[in-house]
Amino acid sequence: MPVLLENPYNPNPITKLATTFLLGLTVIHEMNAYFEWAAVLALSFVFYKNEFKKDAVRNIIIFGLLSLLPNVNVIESTNIFLKMFLMLLLVLRIFYLPLTSGVLLVKTSDVGSIISSMDKLKLPRAVSIPIAVMFRFFPSFKEEGQNIKRAMKIRGIGFKNPIRYIEHVTVPLLIMSSNISDDISKAAETKCIENPNKKIGTSL
Amino acid sequence: MNNGKSLKVKDLVVIGIFTVIYFAVMFGVGMIGMIPILFLVYPAVLGVVTGTIIMLFMAKVQKPFALFILGILTPLIMFAMGHTYVLLVHGIIVMAIAELIRRAGNYKSFKHNMFSFAVFNTWVCGSLMQLLLVKDRYLEMTVPMMGEEYAKSLERLVTYPNMGLVYLGAILGGIIGACIGRVFLKKHFAKAGIV
Secondary structure, eight states, X not given: OOOOTTOTTSOOHHHHHHHHHHHHGGGTSOOOHHHHHHHHHHHHHHHHHXXXXXXXXXXXXXXXXXXXXXXXXXXXXXXXXXXXXHHHHHHHHHXXXXXXXXXXXXXXXXXXXXXXXXXHTTOOHHHHHHHHHHHHHHHHHHHHHHHHXXXXXXXXXXXXXXXXXXXXHHHXXXXXXXXXHHHHHHHHHHTTOSSOOOOOOOOO | OTTTTSOOHHHHHXXXXXXXXXXXXXXXXXGGGXXXXXXXXXXXXXXXXXXXXXXXXXXXXXXXXXXXXXXXXXXXXXXXXXXXXXXXXXXXXXXXXXXXXXXXXXXXXXXXXHHHHHHHGGGGHHHHHHHHHTHHHHHHHHHHHHOHHHHHHHHHHOOHHHHHHHHHHHHHHHHHHHHHHHHHIXXXXXXXXXX
């Protein structure tokens, strides 16, 4: 994952978080279509400048397709299956802006800059460290989830018995998460996260 | 505070990781909320499914405020995704009660942890509670999202007596989930040396 800290077009995580929160308000209050497009284009621009060119193009295309959706009254009059499908797309349409902004936040910022910006906001460490860990852990969580699904397929475990199914998913998931949590905490402690000092340059 | 009882970095990392797991599982179970009647059973089902996760978490981190922080992070994410403040306030109250119950058992007793989880589990009822407390605003939010029909059936189902049943269901689901969690803890995690 290319993360360019020196890039002038990569905003501070605080800015990105504020953007996500503000775009979250559009879920409740509808926004003018022109402003929506402006937000989408701005997000695409930041994606593009941070070497995520595919995301930039995909962002514009998906939003373009979603904005072609008919409004609720038209959907109400279609048949039940089409209605369910369109409703799902409509929900995606409403959550699209905050979601994309969240993706931008996750993709273009690394754990270090998230921690330092939360320190700037004077968040207590009891809150800032779990949030930083969440960012670090999410990609490996997705990966491990796929591994577990594959392993279950190989052994032919299906959804026949829900209780057994829950057991077969949660137990390996929890065991691997405990191992990862041990690894992360060891890595963090060797980097002296517990006793932060002012950073001093060591290069000559 | 400093007799090994305060939260260390290791515990905070565990909190972060379990929040991710809890949130992912919650989202998966939440898919059943698309059908209006099942929305009312959701807290109970969630309790049964997530019992193992939270019981393992409580076995791993036996320190003050661990459960409180874990419980606050999830409503915070939901709040950032467009829920009303009621969910957050409700969450803080519920987590405080759960934390007090855990404290009474010195963070170790299974009985106290079980009831603590049962109370913890009721935080999801906050999303239905906000329907009662800020009915107009929530309906206004739901109509464009889920359609008129969904909002109407939701409005008919959510009344104060029904809410009591939902809370009862959440507590029962939590107790069942905690018992399942205990069985799993003995069967798998103690053997693997995780707890």
